[in-house]
Amino acid sequence: MPSIGEEAVERIRRDHGHMLHLIDRIRSECTERGKISNCNECHPTRQGVCHGNIEQMFRSFVETTLKHNLIESMFMEDRVPAAHRMAHNQAHMDIAQQLKAIRLVFSEDGNCVVAIEGIDHIHKVLLEHLKEYDQQLEAYLLEAALAQQP
Numbered sequence: 846m847p848s849i850g851e852e853a854v855e856r857i858r859r860d861h862g863h864m865l866h867l868i869d870r871i872r873s874e875c876t877e878r879g880k881i882s883n884c885n886e887c888h889p890t891r892q893g894v895c896h897g898n899i900e901q902m903f904r905s906f907v908e909t910t911l912k913h914n915l916i917e918s919m920f921m922e923d924r925v926p927a928a929h930r931m932a933h934n935q936a937h938m939d940i941a942q943q944l945k946a947i948r949l950v951f952s953e954d955g956n957c958v959v960a961i962e963g964i965d966h967i968h969k970v971l972l973e974h975l976k977e978y979d980q981q982l983e984a985y986l987l988e989a990a991l992a993q994q995p
């Protein structure tokens with residue numbers, strides 16, 4: 846049977862896969878990338894469909910990411926050194942701020958081209974976050990799992 850730590854790591858990895866998949870889907874929704882700088886330049890019928898899809902997927906990406914970060918914070922309680930937990934939680938708050946900023950782009954002018962640029966940026970931030978924080982968290986969780994074994 847997998848230990849709690851192993852289950853936690855599995856959950857974290859599954860979430861990451863899901864989040865990165867959503868980013869891919871959002872990016873591939875816009876077929877005019879690099880050709881136009883504003884959704885207004887796109888064909889109106891295309892614009893409506895694409896905008897709705899991107900906004901919906903983005904909303905689900907934000908929800909998934911915020912929930913995922915909360916779950917990681919929960920896993921960190923009592924199981925990782927305080928210094929890591931504090932820095933990691935701070936990094937999660939920074940990500941939440943950036944997601945909020947992209948969401949604002951949607952509500953202000955609905956320009957998905959700009960929103961997708963923001964998503965490109967979040968993608969980079971997430972990959973760095975995985976390397977800088979989540980890998981370390983996984984190591985702590987697995988270490989704790991090992992220590993629990995009789």
Ligand SMILES: [Fe+2]
Nearest residue numbers: 917933978979
């Ligand atoms: Fe994290």
Ligand SMILES: [Fe+2]
Nearest residue numbers: 861913917979
């Ligand atoms: Fe994570």
